[in-house]
Amino acid sequence: MSYTANDIMTVTAARRLRDEAVCFVGIGLPSTAANLARLTHAPNINLIYESGTIGTRPSVLPLSIGDGELATTAETVVSTPEIFRYWLQGGRVDVGFLGAAQIDRYANINTTVIGSYASPKTRLPGAGGAPDIAALAKEVFIIIRQSRRAFVEKLDFITSAGHLEGGDSRKRAGLPGKGPTAVITDLCVLEPDPVSRELTVTSIHPGVDRAQIDAATGWRVRYAEQVATTPIPADATLQVLRDLIERTAKAHGGTTNAE
């Protein structure tokens, strides 16, 4: 079955989620990938959304973080203070799964402003729960389309901490979780170098070359010594993804937030 760059990004991200993991899910691309994992190899994954829904199994993808579908299909629904205090800060979340507007070489994320904070060129929606998830989940996956606008040399604002200035700077900042362990894009997978913590390309999607990745990155991107080729998505997985997106479009009147 043929697939798009978005498909392989979503499928590759989904594959990283292990069955029975507790995953705190952002809306949009992370939500698509997390539900694809649930509907394929990880039927017992525990999905948490920041609206307080725990163990939710939506039949269609939510358009907003607080869709009724998330509450109706959840094992339990708790208040916003409880989800952040007992469940996230309490250390019960294995994987925080985030999207981003901009990212830098240490996987720090900006979703706040382009330009200066006092008089921004573009005012973005802001933090939401992302800084809390990035600080507190045991590890973090980031899913983001790769381009020079998104992969920048220097962020205008650090909304959510990745590996800060690299090395042990995250640990020194007192952040409990391990931080980002994988960045999955439409071109490749990047993982932090074990020592410098700089993002390093570890797997390239079939048909993509290094020149494309270099052109889509705002810094001189590093490659691991051994770079793998990302496995092609299985037909059965792609079919599940198509069906999910089609069901979602139908339920939301022709549009999806799956992108």
Added chain:
Amino acid sequence: MRLTTLQAAVAEHVRDGDTVALEGFTHLIPFAAGHEIIRQGRRDLALVRMTPDLIYDQMIGMGCARSLTFSWGGNPGVGSLHRFRDAVENGWPNPLVVDERSHADVANAYVAGASNLPFAILRSYGGCDLPRYNERIRFITCPFTGERLAATPAIRPDVTVIHAQRADKRGNVLLWGIVGVQKEAALAAKRVIVTVEEVVDSLDAPPNACVLPGWTLSAVCEVPRGAWPSYAHGYYDRSNSFYKEWDGIARDRSTFVAWMKQHVLHS
């Protein structure tokens, strides 16, 4: 508490210059109450809300606000809040002072307010730029472990406004589904207005349900569909199509003002 009209409740309890929180996390957003505040021409409000959503886009665009405490200012599933952006980027219709925090922060700050504490503590913000630009976010050292923790001032609204599914005739209020931060926001406030889908003889609530006793509230008003275009679990769905339409309405100042005149001011 008294059962009254929304018009009377807003006239009595929402005053110019107040710190006002309208809460509801995507679900049960008190749109009708926000519209009544706009119609009554309240000014200089310090607005508080985790997710400003369309209701604060409307209140900011109509000139009700002097400041905004918030944690995520987008149109969920759609994109930007254009009136909010115009106020921040261009000071239209008036400048807006921004007190920006994370979700965990605002949730904790309401808990602190409801608990009669001056501040909340949380394990967030290390390495994040928000504390560099918001002097209200600070760090303290734990007196027991020596750990460095973030501290954030309690939120104590003059008035909190929420929407719920049901009230009984004594004004006890029941809400269910995604309950967000409404209970904490209500108990942190000096005055509380609740709009409900319906007033019933008995709530028939199970013992652990999210109930706000009538004696904790200032006014309860029956306003069917008072959360539309957000939703009320068990009553009606979210109008995703309206959230999308709003993007076109709010993008331009004159279309926005015309829409507000027709659908809010003169309705």
